[in-house]
Structures are given as C-alpha cells and as structure tokens.
C-alpha cells in the first residue's frame with residue numbers, strides 16, 4: 289500500500305519515495321508514499337514528474353487500486369527499489385484545491401437556503417459543475433446566492449480534515465445528506481472535509497486550509513436538467529487577485 293501524503297497534507301508538492309512495484313507493460317510504478325492525488329470525487333488526478341538523478345519521467349496519469357497508487361509514465365519505468373523524487377504540477381493542483389473548496393462552499397450555501405443536497409459534480413482547474421435537486425430555484429436568486437457564497441469564502445472559515453470510524457460517520461447527521469451510507473461496505477474509515485460552520489462532507493480530495501484562499505468566485509450559469517434538477521457552473525474569479 290502507498291502512504292497517501294496528499295490525504296493529510298494537501299500542501300506537500302514533492303516527496304522522496306521508493307519504487308515498490310512496477311508494471312512494465314503499462315509503464316506504471318507503485319511508490320511507498322506519494323503526493324500525487326489519484327483522482328476521484330470529481331477531482332482529476334495530478335500531473336507532474338518523477339525525478340531520478342538528472343532524469344525526469346513525466347507522470348501522465350495516476351490511478352489507485354488495492355495495491356496502492358499507480359503513477360503512469362511517459363517513458364520506461366524505473367526498477368523496484370529505485371529512489372525517486374515525486375513532484376506534482378503545483379500550480380494546477382492548487383487551482384484544483386481552490387476550485388474543490390469553492391464547490392463544497394456552494395453546497396453549504398445551497399443547503400442552508402434550500403435544504404437541497406448535491407447529487408453530483410465534476411471539476412477542472414478553475415471550473416466546476418455541481419448538480420442539485422432544487423425544484424424551488426428562481427433564476428432571480430442567482431446574484432444573491434453568488435454574493436452569499438463570496439461572503440462565506442471571505443470569512444476565512446478553516447477547512448479541517450478528520451478521519452471517522454465508519455459506524456460513527458453513518459450516524460453523523462451532518463454527513464447524512466452527502467450519502468455517506470452509499471460508500472462501499474469495505475470502507476471502514478471515512479475521511480471528512482469540514483468547512484467549519486458551512487459544509488461537512490465525506491471526501492477524499494485536496495482542499496485549501498481556509499476559505500479565503502479560494503478568492504472570489506462566480507456562478508457562471510445555472511441550467512435546468514429537468515424534474516427540478518439544476519446544474520450550477522462555478523468559476524474561480526481569476527482576475528480577482
């Protein structure tokens with residue numbers, strides 16, 4: 289298994305690790321520890337490099353399975369036992385952290401106003417989409433909702449990561465709306481991302497440490513997806529700071 293450094297320290301950009309498994313056919317390696325996020329929960333996997341001495345091997349894809357976190361390489365993989373410096377594309381990752389945290393903040397604001405749970409989502413650096421079952425949506429609400437969202441972000445709410453035993457998470461009323469009960473039964477520890485006072489979700493992704501790091505955001509579009517479902521498109525306001 290791979291120690292998932294990103295899970296407890298999203299700000300680590302690089303780490304010296306050892307190759308503990310090689311799949312030469314697919315040109316991919318397992319590391320004993322990694323800063324690379326393998327994707328999931330709507331957040332794409334990281335990109336970056338493995339540095340071995342003066343050589344750089346580009347990491348083009350990252351996946352996870354029961355063996356650990358696989359780093360898919362552009363070139364021929366190094367041997368088991370090789371020491372590598374794993375370095376993520378930090379600029380891209382940090383934008384994903386800001387985007388991901390903004391999306392959770394929107395979930396919190398929508399829940400507070402409408403009591404509607406999120407039903408799905410996806411993101412790329414700087415842009416996200418979230419689906420809600422929101423039959424009472426009025427398009428006139430959009431400016432006010434965007435204002436409320438930016439106000440919450442500016443409050444510098446801390447974003448805390450914790451790990452709960454499954455049974456406790458299943459009973460946690462603040463997690464029920466994010467359908468923690470639908471996690472596969474083999475999940476015995478649930479990672480919780482808590483934007484303190486605003487939104488709490490079972491989530492594996494990487495987030496900023498406090499909401500003001502997100503900067504300001506825009507609700508770019510709200511689309512109707514039929515039967516009361518609405519799709520929100522959110523963007524970081526890149527010109528903002």
Ligand SMILES: [Zn+2]
Pocket residue numbers: 329388392489491493
């Ligand atoms: Zn999330």
